[in-house]
Amino acid sequence: MPKWKSALIILSAMVSCWGLIPSVSAHDGEPNPPFDPTKVQITDDIPCFSKSLANPYGHPGYNPKLCGGLLSPKIATHTTGVHGGLIWKNDSEIPKYLLWFRHPEFRAEDVVSSEVLERLIDGDLPLPLGVTDAPRNPLTGRNEGAFRDPRSNFQGAVRQSYAWGMYGGFSIVGHGRSVARRIHLDRGIEDVQMWDLSHPLAFASEGKYDVAKMTEAGAHLNKSAFKDSGFSKGLRYNIYCPGQAKLADGRVVFVGGNNMNSNNGQYKVNIFDPETETWAPRATPCHRAAWAAAPHDDPFFEHLFAPLYEAFFDDPTNAAKKAALYFLPNCNPVTGGARATVTMEMGFPFIRYEGPTVTSPPDRSDMRYARWYPTALTLPNNKVLVLSGVDQNESLGTTKPTKIDPATGRKVLDLDPVSGYTKDALTDGPFRDSVIFQVVPEIYDPEADRTRALENARLISPVYPHAFPIQTGPGRDDWKVVVFPGSLLSSLGGDQGFGGFHDGKTWLFDVRAALADPKRGTPGEKHLTFVDSLGADNRMGTAELLEIDKKGKLLSHKIISFGGQIPDPANPDAVIATDQVKMIDFAEPNPHWKSQQPIYQAATNSKSTPLPDGTVIIGAGQGNPDPALEKRANLHFQLHNPADGTTKKLRVKSTVPRSSHGNIHLLPDATVMLVGDDHTNSVPVGDRVAPFGDPDLGVDTAEIYYPAYLFNADGSLADRPAIVEAPDEVKYGKDFHIEVEKGTRIKTVALIRTGLPTHSQSANIRYIKLAFEQDARKGELTVHAPVVPAQAIPGDYMLFVVDKNGVPSVAKHVRVPVMRNDDERHEHEKHEEDEHDRHEDERRAKR
Ligand SMILES: [Cu+2]
Incomplete structure (x- = not known):
């Protein structure tokens, strides 16, 4: 029997208790401003979504089958899940979830003073010396607290010793400010957390749907399922916005990280081992x-x-x-x-x-290029391809004198009259002024623990490019990598002139040829073949689905993109969100992007993941600017069917938008978790409880979506097929057996790879539909495994069966190990590598 039962119990408990979840009134203070129900503007979608602030799914007539599923109340996650993913020990059936954000090697309290923060958030306590009184909101008359004004008093709460000693002198802007937490419990913990999903209280919540109503008491309910996993577990570098890929043995490789000067870690390859739950040893920067x-x-x-x-x-x-x-x-x-x-x-x-x-003492594994926002992709040979990312010209400094002093005619710093800070210091300006795009791919080899640069295959792409290995022939080594423009920052072209719209140019990258090329150290744009243009770039969710027949032949290999950005017809210099959905199938002779039914309104940062039945769920997305929350955020879930290209808007929807920093994950019990985003965005203007919005009220949360396939037509929970017996490992070309309960008719069998998505960049996650024969009388299935690693990249998978009614089982965790041959490399190739590696060692020593 699969060992994961707890989620099922939670699922049934939640459903049966629906409407009975007690609302916690202690600490549940007045919202800000005082709640006025006449000002609430939400779609009244009874019986699928009601105005009830206690439970928008609490209508007695609510039927999750008809409404497209059910959504749980908000669950506290204690740190921000900008990054996160399922982490498996070798023999475990239930994964853990590793999550983190900026300042990952610190605690929130290392960065900000809790006392000053308290005064800022409260708005009524006297402020400490040196912190200016924040401007008051003309509508509410209240102090704007720590965040809302761009001159943000937040900087006054930053420990200056941190800003100078640890952060290279930069102001803490953007998402770095999510250390300012309303929940006191979350201030003293490390910014990297391990969430034990098997813990009995892992999903415990106070039953609130609205972030603004979440309380300190509620945060305590599931805290015991979370564990510090940053500095105390050996993390020495900043892994904010790295590339992240999982190896065959479950280890996670992180390349690059935070684009801040001090202790940046941008050259680093950090590795997390789920067996020991510790980080691979790296030289500690002296200031840390x-x-x-x-x-x-x-x-x-x-x-x-x-x-x-x-x-x-x-x-x-x-x-x-x-x-x-x-x-x-x-x-x-x-x-x-x-x-x-x-x-x-x-x-x-x-x-x-x-x-x-x-600040970055060298390690053998260091990359040649410093990278922030690179993509890391596990290759069929279990090496990791690193693409794109940006560095910064550090010699320019954090601020530049930009204002002409009329008295002297000389350039002086442009100071903000209210805060006294330089205007540059309050924005990401210094980064944007000095961004350097990395065009050279690198390959991290976990066996040699070193990285090799492919100077010969330079590729210009906005950061976080989408990348997928695809099969190009019948052999183990017959594969290439599909690449198309990245999930964000295409506007950062900097001095290199890479800015603007990239048209979704889609390339086939022959990685093995580039690596074997004796001239791989010579700059060039070789080993790249143009395929087609997607017609959109930047910030779209994707899904990757394969089907293999019983002889191991690839029937389809679809990559689907949802939304993204296109040039604004009204303004050639700007981009706007699009509703386009496009699909390309690499099992076809001449693959090209084909239009599918669009999503219901234009969006960037769609979050999408394949489900066990081969459909794709789309949850959350960021629309074009609009005063109405429901127009500027895609709150409704959507279901895409790759079989016919249709996209259906479901009536079930979330109460909070999750933008570029939110993530979606299929869980092994076939539910879906929406998680992450800057908590400062989670109580936006148009919020049900705090219509004016209030960044100070934000709390880090997750929510669980229960797809309609878990329910019967009358809304009751469906009986689920169960995997009684299945192997722990699936080997290439080796049929394997699954035992289900006798009499259960199975419709489909699928492997779904698990990875670590971020910023709508979901490479490394793929759905693989497998051929099988069933003897229903005995409950036995003979399943035909993928035959080559390009079909199933080595690593952690969830094995699902779906019954004839379309109901999925709970997954069995399986690993797909590396496929090995004796003739790994020719001798002369090896010699070539050694030469390059020696050269690289010298270069690193000089840095
Ligand atoms: Cu980001």
């Missing part, structure tokens, strides 16, 4: 080590730094003192060989340095 070793009574260096600040103010022209500022003894990039500049900004001395000499 110093932070960890700081005296107990001065954990944030504040006293340690104080004498240095004073010295600066006493003699601001003393260059030697300036250069020594903000770095602890033996942890100074200047003496470590990097160049530094100090300027006076934000009313404080401000240091910038160039060169990662000290």
Whole structure:
């Protein structure tokens, strides 16, 4: 029997208790502003969605079959799931879920002062010295708190020792501010969390559908299912917006990360091992080590730094003192060989340095190129392809003098009159001014623990390109990689002129040929073949589905894209969201993109995942700007059927939008989890409880969607087929057996690979429909396995059976191991590699 029962129990408990979930009134304070039901603007979709703030699915006539499924209340996730994915131990049936966001090697309280934050969020307590009173909202008269105003008082809550000592002097902007948590419980924990989905309280919630109503008490309900998994487990680098790929043995490879100067980790290959739940050893950057070793009574260096600040103010022209500022003894990039500049900004001395000499000590596995937002793709040979990503010209500094001083005619810093901060320092401006696109792919080889650059196959793509390995012949090594433009930041072309619309140019990349090319060190654009243009780029959800016949022949290999961006017909310099759905099938002789039925309204950042029955669920998406929440966010779930290209809008919908930082995951019990996004976005204007919106009210959440296939026509729970026996491993070309309960008629058998999606970039997840024969009398199925690794990339899979009524089983966890041959490489090829590797070692040592 599959060991996962808890989710089923939870599922049935939730359904049977529907409407009986007690609402917690303790700590359930007045919403902000006071709730006025006449101002609530939501579609009244009875009996599928009601205005009830306690439970929008609480109507007695609600039928999940007719309404397209059911949605759970919000579940606290304690950290933000910008990144996340199912992590499996070798022999476990229930995965864990690893999730994290910016500042992953720290705790929220390392970054911001809880006390200052409290005052900002509350809005009525006196503010500490140096933090200006935030502007008041003209509508509500209330202090805007920590977030809403762009001059954000949030910067006042940032520990300056963190900003300078750990963060390269950058202001903490955008998603970095999600450390400011309303829930006190979540402030002192690490920003990387491991969520044990098998824990009895993993999905416990206080039954609230509205984020604004979630409480501190509610957050405690499932906290015991979460465990710190960052610095305390060996993470030494920032893995915010890395590429992420899973190896055959379940380990997760992270390439690159946060594009901030200090402790950036952009060259790094970090590896997480689910067996030990620890990170592979990497040299610790000295400032992070110093932070960890700081005296107990001065954990944030504040006293340690104080004498240095004073010295600066006493003699601001003393260059030697300036250069020594903000770095602890033996942890100074200047003496470590990097160049530094100090300027006076934000009313404080401000240091910038160039060169990662000290903050990124070299490791053998380092990439040649620093990358933020790269794609990492597990290849059929269990190596990892790294594509795209950006670096930054660090020598430009965080801010530039841009304003002409009328008195002197010279350029000076453009200061915000209210906050006194430089305007640049309050935005991502410094990054955008100095972005460098990485065009050279690299391959990480886990056996050699090193990365090899493919200078010969340069490919221009916006970051987080979509990439999928496809089969090109009958042999083990007959595969190439499909690549099309990335999920975001195509607007960042920088000085290289790569900006603008990329038209979804779709390429076939012969990775093996590029690697074997004796001239792989010579810059070129070889080994890439143009296939077709998608006609949209940037920020679309995708789904990948294959079907294999009983002889191992590929019947179809479909890649489907949902929405994305197209040029704005009204403004040639801008892009807008599109509703287009397109499909390309690489089992066809001349694959090209074909239009399918569109999604119900234009959206970027659609979140999509294949389901066990071969359909694709689309949950959440970000529409074009509109004052109405339901117009600017696709709250309704949608079901795409790849068999006929139709896309159906379901009546079930969420109460919160999840934009580029949200994710969707199929879980082994055939339910679907929507998770993530910046919690500062989760109570937007148009919210049911707080119609004016309030970023301070945001809480990190997940929600579970129960697809209609789990229910009978009358709305009751359907009987599910059960996998009684199935192997732990599926080997290429080897038929295997599944035992189901006697008399159960099975319609389809599928393997679904699990991975770590982010930013609607869902590479590495694929649905594979397998041929089988069934002896229903005995309950036995003989299933024909994929025959080559291009059909089923080595790694963790969920094996599902679906019965004749369309009801899926709970999945059996199976691993697909690497397919090996004796003639791995020719000797001369090996020699070539050694030469390159030696060269790379020298280069790394010089950095
Ligand atoms: Cu992002």
